[in-house]
Amino acid sequence: MLAPSWEEHATCLANAEEQDVQRVLLDISEKAAVDLQQDAFVVIGRDTRPSSEKLSQSVIDGITVSGGQFHDYGLLTTPQLHYMVYCRNTQGQYGQATTEGYYQKLSKAFVELTKQAFCSGDKCLSLKVDCANGIGALKLREMKNYFSEGLSIQLFNVGTTGKLNHLCGADFVKSHQKPPQGIEMEPNERCCSFDGDADRIVYYYYDADGHFHLIDGDKIATLISSFLKELLLEIGESLNIGVVQTAYANGSSTRYLEEVMKVPVYCTKTGVKHLHHKAQEFDIGIYFEANGHGTVLFSKTAEMKIKQLSEELEDKKRKAAKMLENIIDLFNQAAGDAISDMLVIEAILALKGLTVQQWDALYTDLPNRQLKVKVADRQVISTTDAERKAVTPPGLQEAIDNLVKKYKLSRAFVRPSGTEDIVRVYAEADSQVRKCRQPCT
Numbered sequence: 001m002l003a004p005s006w007e008e009h010a011t012c013l014a015n016a017e018e019q020d021v022q023r024v025l026l027d028i029s030e031k032a033a034v035d036l037q038q039d040a041f042v043v044i045g046r047d048t049r050p051s052s053e054k055l056s057q058s059v060i061d062g063i064t065v066s067g068g069q070f071h072d073y074g075l076l077t078t079p080q081l082h083y084m085v086y087c088r089n090t091q092g093q094y095g096q097a098t099t100e101g102y103y104q105k106l107s108k109a110f111v112e113l114t115k116q117a118f119c120s121g122d123k124c125l126s127l128k129v130d131c132a133n134g135i136g137a138l139k140l141r142e143m144k145n146y147f148s149e150g151l152s153i154q155l156f157n158v159g160t161t162g163k164l165n166h167l168c169g170a171d172f173v174k175s176h177q178k179p180p181q182g183i184e185m186e187p188n189e190r191c192c193s194f195d196g197d198a199d200r201i202v203y204y205y206y207d208a209d210g211h212f213h214l215i216d217g218d219k220i221a222t223l224i225s226s227f228l229k230e231l232l233l234e235i236g237e238s239l240n241i242g243v244v245q246t247a248y249a250n251g252s253s254t255r256y257l258e259e260v261m262k263v264p265v266y267c268t269k270t271g272v273k274h275l276h277h278k279a280q281e282f283d284i285g286i287y288f289e290a291n292g293h294g295t296v297l298f299s300k301t302a303e304m305k306i307k308q309l310s311e312e313l314e315d316k317k318r319k320a321a322k323m324l325e326n327i328i329d330l331f332n333q334a335a336g337d338a339i340s341d342m343l344v345i346e347a348i349l350a351l352k353g354l355t356v357q358q359w360d361a362l363y364t365d366l367p368n369r370q371l372k373v374k375v376a377d378r379q380v381i382s383t384t385d386a387e388r389k390a391v392t393p394p395g396l397q398e399a400i401d402n403l404v405k406k407y408k409l410s411r412a413f414v415r416p417s418g419t420e421d422i423v424r425v426y427a428e429a430d431s432q433v434r435k436c437r438q439p440c441t
């Protein structure tokens with residue numbers, strides 16, 4: 001099963017009285033169609049933090065004393081662990097449940113795609129990757145020989161000296177809107193950052209004038225959506241596409257997707273489980289949080305149709321259908337995955353012949369700020385409309401509305417964080433120049 005739904009189930013359990021646990025478990029197994037007669041099997045993976053080894057051993061001890069079965073993969077990125085579970089739950093149909101299987105599946109699709117971009121075979125992409133001093137560094141190092149034909153990567157912040165996510169990684173780059181420490185960047189050079197467990201990715205570059213440009217999850221979703229839409233147009237198939245975002249998506253991205261690309265956009269609550277579930281409603285569900293966490297899900301119908309067309313169609317149309325087939329294999333459909341997303345993005349840029357600047361120029365982000373505020377009790381704030389409107393405390397939403405209406409293309413919201421004891425405040429508008437009530441001196 002996919003982890004997001006289990007998170008919900010775990011919350012359910014944590015809130016249950018002891019005597020209710022049995023009933024809750026039965027309810028969960030019914031909803032998730034789990035056969036309780038079957039022997040339990042636990043898939044274990046861990047990251048590079050010193051605590052992970054002990055935690056992992058405790059899980060193994062617990063399973064062993066209760067007579068359960070398990071497979072310990074040792075070091076894995078979070079999305080690789082999701083991939084292993086997905087492979088096992090589909091009896092190997094999705095892929096082979098080994099790191100070798102993961103590397104081969106993704107690399108094969110990537111090399112096939114880039115071969116089409118570089119027909120002469122004499123070109124190769126190059127990219128600098130900030131690994132946030134996390135597990136991504138180990139896994140990319142293991143994997144890079146599998147795709148070296150199409151992409152040459154240089155790894156930074158590989159964990160030999162620096163601390164996990166400290167002054168580096170996708171979250172640092174996104175929230176500070178500046179490059180990580182420890183990476184050497186030349187003007188117009190394409191770079192990306194993973195987060196510590198390699199389930200998020202953001203891109204960035206310095207322009208010739210020394211300005212830093214961040215390309216976040218919204219722009220990643222836009223690049224992917226436009227590529228997939230073009231391919232569907234080419235093969236003449238009208239599969240149902242949906243893009244799923246959260247309230248943190250920049251207003252420019254939503255407008256671009258809806259008004260220029262004519263792709264339907266949906267907003268869910270923050271947290272990848274909400275986006276993942278919504279994306280499952282489409283033939284092709286593209287979901288990304290602005291912070292770079294996301295993937296694309298293809299329905300069984302879409303997958304079968306594309307496979308059939310890649311056999312039936314001819315010439316350019318067949319080529320487009322083949323590309324779609326490889327793109328399906330290249331996306332980790334179990335969870336958002338920095339390695340898989342990186343390979344998808346690199347393949348699309350190569351196939352479309354786009355530079356990082358051209359990709360960035362698809363639309364201009366509205367200036368925005370996101371702050372954390374410590375309050376005595378964050379739960380006094382409750383929200384509605386996918387967390388875009390405050391319901392309580394009374395008067396809060398009116399106060400926000402009164403401020404927001406003074407600015408053009410403006411939007412702001414507050415919500416209690418689901419992961420930290422803080423309230424998050426987000427605001428965007430057409431300009432970041434402060435409007436003075438009094439004439440400025």
Ligand SMILES: CC(=O)N[C@H]1[C@@H](OP(=O)(O)O)O[C@H](CO)[C@@H](O)[C@@H]1O
Pocket residue numbers: 248270271272289291293416417418419420424
């Ligand atoms: C604004 C923001 O980035 N929120 C993050 C953060 O959730 P909060 O509920 O906002 O604390 O952590 C989540 C889990 O990593 C991630 O999915 C989400 O995008």
